[in-house]
Amino acid sequence: MVARLTDGLRAESLAALPDWQWDPARDAITRHFAFKDFNQAFGFMARVALLAEKADHHPEWSNVWNKVDILLTTHDAGGLSTRDIQMAQAIDALL
């Protein structure tokens, strides 16, 4: 099973993901996305869904018209792990 990131590794990883915020209550990272319209937002979500299924690592997320909010944490580890960092990097690379 993958381990939760230590404080040091988390800080190092987040420094390289400036658009993601750490949520200490969940030990998760979050990012807000705003698109031109619903089609753009949902197209993005479809691409994230394919990544997530391939990685067997799924986001907690919500969508309202052109807005998408994503929260990443590793349920199996009870907090943030390298799997979340890798997923955040892969999501950023879609944009």
Ligand SMILES: C[C@H](O)[C@H](O)[C@H]1CNC2=NC(N)=NC(=O)C2=N1
């Ligand atoms: C059985 C399956 O591998 C697990 O439930 C996977 C699926 N997707 C997951 N997604 C996330 N975000 N965290 C997990 O721990 C996780 N575990």
